[in-house]
Amino acid sequence: MNISYYDFKNLPNQEQCNVVMNEGRVMNETISDTLKYVLYEVSYFTVEIIYNMKNNKIEGMNVFQNKSAYSN
Numbered sequence: 878m879n880i881s882y883y884d885f886k887n888l889p890n891q892e893q894c895n896v897v898m899n900e901g902r903v904m905n906e907t908i909s910d911t912l913k914y915v916l917y918e919v920s921y922f923t924v925e926i927i928y929n930m931k932n933n934k935i936e937g938m939n940v941f942q943n944k945s946a947y948s949n
Contacts, residue, residue, distance in 0.1 A: 882922040882942050894935065897924050912936065 878900045885893060901917030901924060908914075911931040917924045925939040 879920050881920070882940070885919065885922065886940060890938070893924075893938065893940075894926070897926060897938075 878896070880896065880900075885896065888896065897917050897919055901919045903915060904918050904923070905916040906913060908930075911929055913928040913930050915926050915928065917926065922943055923941045925941070926935060927937040927939075928934070929936045
């Protein structure tokens with residue numbers, strides 16, 4: 878599924894989570910105390926989901942545009 882950054886940002890929160898869980902590719906995971914930070918690649922952007930492992934809930938989500946610098 879290819880979805881643009883802006884289309885993704887306009888989805889309701891629950892639908893954003895569904896897209897990430899079903900279409901995203903895990904790039905990295907980090908655990909700090911009771912929080913687990915998981916970085917997903919979705920289409921042409923990156924999503925970080927913060928899980929609270931103690932109560933098994935999502936605490937937050939950050940969405941990053943993937944911008945690269947290149948030279949000619």
